[in-house]
Amino acid sequence: xxLSQAYLEWERQTRTxxxxxxxxxxxxxxxxxxxxxxxxxxxxxxxxPVEAQIQQLSVTALDQLAIALLDFNKxxxxxxxxxxxx
Numbered sequence: 001x002x003l004s005q006a007y008l009e010w011e012r013q014t015r016t017x018x019x020x021x022x023x024x025x026x027x028x029x030x031x032x033x034x035x036x037x038x039x040x041x042x043x044x045x046x047x048x049p050v051e052a053q054i055q056q057l058s059v060t061a062l063d064q065l066a067i068a069l070l071d072f073n074k075x076x077x078x079x080x081x082x083x084x085x086x
Contacts, residue, residue: 029055031062038066043075050075053082061085 032055039054040046046054057065065081072078 024059028057028059028062031059031066032057035062035066035069039069039072039078042069042072043078046075046078050079050082053085057085 036046036051036054054062054065068081069078072081
């Protein structure tokens with residue numbers, strides 16, 4: 001009986017962790033998409049490597065980029081900012 005209870009608790013925790021991870025990943029992807037759209041609007045077309053770097057940023061870094069992009073006038077400024085995040 002204890003083993004079954006332990007298994008059920010483990011399964012519940014695992015499911016909860018999976019759901020939380022999914023929510024975090026969805027939030028990160030959503031923010032990355034919005035920031036990429038803002039950057040394209042401000043700077044024009046973004047290269048595939050730049051897009052990939054943006055998609056890999058954490059939620060915190062994406063929030064920082066959303067603020068920093070207001071000061072960008074050239075794609076090189078974005079690329080330089082991304083280099084500081086590595």
